[in-house]
Amino acid sequence: MNTLLMIVSIAAPAWAQSTPESALEEASTAPEEAAEKSESDIEKLPPPPQSLGQLTPERLMALRTYKSKRLQVRAETEYRGSSVATFTSMSYGHPHGLGTGVVVSDNISTFRTWGVYRGPQRLSTPDFLALAGADADREALVTDIRKLRSNARRWYIGAGLGVAGVVAGLVGMATADNINTYNQFNRVSLGGTLLTIGGLFGASFPGSKAERLYKYPGATLSSDQANDLAHAANETLRQELDIAPNEAWLLDLGATE
Numbered sequence: 216m217n218t219l220l221m222i223v224s225i226a227a228p229a230w231a232q233s234t235p236e237s238a239l240e241e242a243s244t245a246p247e248e249a250a251e252k253s254e255s256d257i258e259k260l261p262p263p264p265q266s267l268g269q270l271t272p273e274r275l276m277a278l279r280t281y282k283s284k285r286l287q288v289r290a291e292t293e294y295r296g297s298s299v300a301t302f303t304s305m306s307y308g309h310p311h312g313l314g315t316g317v318v319v320s321d322n323i324s325t326f327r328t329w330g331v332y333r334g335p336q337r338l339s340t341p342d343f344l345a346l347a348g349a350d351a352d353r354e355a356l357v358t359d360i361r362k363l364r365s366n367a368r369r370w371y372i373g374a375g376l377g378v379a380g381v382v383a384g385l386v387g388m389a390t391a392d393n394i395n396t397y398n399q400f401n402r403v404s405l406g407g408t409l410l411t412i413g414g415l416f417g418a419s420f421p422g423s424k425a426e427r428l429y430k431y432p433g434a435t436l437s438s439d440q441a442n443d444l445a446h447a448a449n450e451t452l453r454q455e456l457d458i459a460p461n462e463a464w465l466l467d468l469g470a471t472e
Contacts, residue, residue: 277456282466283334284452286346286445288438293326331432331441340432347444348451356428356435363425367418374414380407 331343338346341360344353384404391397427434432441453463 277458278462278466281452281456281458281463285333285449285467286338286343287332288329288441288445289332291328291330293328295324295326328431329433329438329441331445339429340435341429343432343441343444347448349444352435360425360428363421363428367420367422367425370414370418370421372414374411374418377407377410377412377414380404380410383407 331338333346341353341357344350344356381404384400384402384407387400387403388397391400436444449463449467453460
């Protein structure tokens with residue numbers, strides 16, 4: 216009994232300090248302390264990105280100039296017509312009786328290729344190399360194109376001489392007064408025909424190759440080489456116009472033309 220009274224007398228002050236009000240205060244402050252601790256444990260978010268700068272009229276003009284002058288390598292699809300087939304059919308009946316009908320079918324083929332653009336304008340290969348700063352490659356390409364066109368021009372001159380021979384032969388045959396003269400002019404006309412056909416056929420090869428070298432960059436460059444030249448030219452243009460890299464990147468991402 217004495218032991219029980221001693222325990223009660225020792226615990227009484229502690230019970231007196233732990234009142235219901237203090238218990239409520241401890242219960243209310245516990246969530247606040249836990250929230251503050253959780254907020255301190257959470258990693259802070261990174262600061263927002265810096266502004267792209269004040270958009271002044273001069274800066275807007277620089278951005279527009281970069282967008283219109285930057286170089287791009289774009290994929291293309293060409294549609295080419297092949298041989299034309301002609302079919303003739305016969306029909307009977309009122310009101311025209313016997314008649315014919317012609318059906319023409321043009322077979323279309325598609326070809327995948329690529330080209331270099333400056334804004335909305337498609338560039339020829341020499342123009343692209345000039346804008347990209349590849350002067351040595353441009354000079355070599357222009358020299359090859361000139362040689363091919365000069366070679367094609369010689370073949371065309373031969374074809375023109377053949378046409379003149381055909382005309383002379385026809386006129387001679389029309390005015391010949393004996394069989395020997397007629398045969399001579401006939402041979403002249405035949406030789407002119409062969410020369411015309413051979414000249415046109417011979418001119419088609421260098422002429423088409425020169426046109427291909429001029430129009431299609433893929434005839435002399437790979438797409439990776441063209442992209443490297445275009446990126447280098449765009450970087451030079453960006454530095455000249457004093458445009459930030461992130462601004463140029465946003466313009467390149469939104470490039471649709």
